[in-house]
Amino acid sequence: MPMHTPSWFPWLGPVCALAGGWLLGILLFQGGFGTVLMTGLICAFVPSLTVRLHHHFRRRRTNG
Template identity: 45%
Template sequence: MKMKPPAWLPFLGPVIAAAAGALAGEFWLGGGFWMVFAAGLICGFTPIIGYRLWKWSHHRRKD
C-alpha cells in the first residue's frame, strides 16, 4: 500500500522556519543575522521540497 503525502505538509514550512530561526537566534547568535536567516530558509523549505519529492515519487510508482 502506497501512502499519499499529506496535503498539509507544505504548510509546515513557515512554522518550522520560525522555530528554526528562533532556535538559531537563541543558541547560535554568534552567527548573527545571516545564521538565523539561513537556518530559517533551509528549514522552511525542507517540508515543501520533501512534499514535492514524495508526491513525485508517489505519482511515478503508480501501478
C-alpha cells in the first residue's frame, strides 16, 4: 500500500523549523546561531519522521 501524504505537507517542515528554532533555540536554550540552526534543522525533519512512523505502525497493526 503506497503512502499518500497530504498536499500541504511539504510546507510543514519550514514552519516547524522556524518555530523550533525560535522556541527551542532562543527561548529555551538561549543559544547563538549554531544552536538555533541545529534545532531548526532537527525540527524540520520531525513532521516527515512522524508521518512515516505513523504509516509504519498503522500498516503493521493492520497486517499483524
